[in-house]
Amino acid sequence: MAEESVLTDDFIRQLIDVGEVDILVGLATDNNAGTVGPILRTIQAGLLKSFPRERMVIINADGGSRDGTSELVTGASVDDMRRAYSGHTLRTLHSVSTRYAASPSSQAALRTILAAADLLRAKACAVISPESTNIEPEWIARLLRPVYHENFDLVTPIYRRHKFEGLLMRNLVYPMTRAVYGRRIREPYASEFGFSGRLGSDFLARDVWEHEGARFGREMELVIGAIAGNYRICQTYLGTKERVERQAADLVPAMRQTVAVLFSSMDTTFSFWSDTHGSQAIPTTGPESEVSLEPVRINRKRLKQMFSDGVAELEPVFSSILSPSTLSVLKHIASLGEEEFHYPAELWAKTVYEFAASYHKSVISRDHIIQALAPLYRGRIFTFLVENRSGSAEDVENNIENLCCEFERSKPYLLELCNGGK
């Protein structure tokens, strides 16, 4: 059933005009006039080329843009595209735009897209980020085909990245999701993904939308929900992920969107993950790509300094979260110079698990636990950068694999902590 309270009357009227569809592509925007035009044309091209006989719609969920983003979406003509694919296209490609709120919210945007997909009974859906300026038409096919033709329920992307990009994903989110849930999903938090109408409707009906505490990272909850619900999952190589320049201040929001969601999901899925052992690969499609290796400028010294200062300043906070032995080792490595500094994978896995258990037990405010992890993550990243400074793509991959194995080996420790041990 559609969520009437989520969709406005005007939006429902537009959706009724569209009628049932086979394929739906969702685009959540917020003042993206600068990029939405080319992205929309790429989506249209991808849809017309790969699904000429299907009924399709592009849904734009807008968070109150004031730069004319919605007008650009609704005004975008498909005629040029249609001419390019005139030999194939048989159906109308609709574009519908709605303003879900006066202020942007990724949760409300995803909920609007899911509700629209549910109402239109879409069989295969994809969500595309309005910031992915290097998107190609083939991405649309790669995200939708496994769902539409091969009965998969979720398609997650694998991006081609620089070896020092997406480090939170590689050093924490991927290894821990893999160890806890037993599925090797490289990008459990993705800005682009495909899903079946069945999974979308199931997730929409869940009691997760009204929780005040977890307003971020619904995309990751969808992935975890699909794993725990035993839905069919695959991943696909897409292409190069647009490199976004980051500041130190971006780390905590990123951790709230991913690490906090991962930790909190462990409360509701305990019976599933406590019985899961090891990990299994999931089907992967698309042309494989390696990490890129060109030199980038990263201030390693600052990472080390923020780690050492963090350990010294946050000692009273860490004493509520970490075991005395882990805290004592961290204090020791924080006192080392840059040359001798090493934050080993084993200690990192133990640290993360102790944080997860403290989050589970709510020993202090859960958001404070996530914030307290940020300085320690910087210490681990320092070691990762040093270890892979001159490493090849294969070396980097091997290091990530070793880290994942360490997380898997330490999983009994996590279980012991969550079951009441300290």
Added chain:
Amino acid sequence: MREIIWAELTQATQEIVREFAHLLPRLIVMLIIAFAGWVIAYLLKWILRSILRLAKFDRLSENSGASQLLHRADLPPSTELLSRFVFWVAWLGFILIGVSVLGIGGLQQHIARFFLFLPRLFVAMFTIFFGLLAASFFSRAALLAAVNANLPSSRLLSVSIRTMITIFVVSMVFEELGLAEQTTRLAFGIAFGALMLGFAIAFGLGGRGLARQFLERRFVREKKSEKEDEPSPL
């Protein structure tokens, strides 16, 4: 003469016996009330202790920093302390009700005053507990934000926030209890004013450079080179 003395003695004895006979049932009623009060107070203590244990009140108290204060003062844990407090307040209340049955002149007023003071005592306890909880939460939030923003003297900032909130809470508690209201208000004004003046002087004179940096960072667009030194997390 002897008869008169004898008659007076007899009359006095009879009056004492009459008074005692008059008082004895009241005394028995008082003892019954005190005993029933003990049973009710004990039950209240047991129920409250169970509820607090179920609600993990000790953990909340640990988070607020109240447990550490109690430990330093050699007092029992907060759950036990609160249960005992409720027991004694409830039993004392019943004893006073029993005493009031005796009808001793002048005591009624004091008993009424005690019962009027009870709500204020509870409000004061409530204020101090949640005040300490707020002080702990906000000082930790400030500490984490300052560390993650790479600000210098994060611990000092955190301690200052905790101190300010604690001073504010303690002055509120004293005012609620009606203890040295004028002195407390004055002391709070002086302490808070001095702290603010100290900050103003320290930031305005001692930290002009820091203030400029802060304002530049806040209002001037950041340079590209500053953005490039943190690897992308996602």
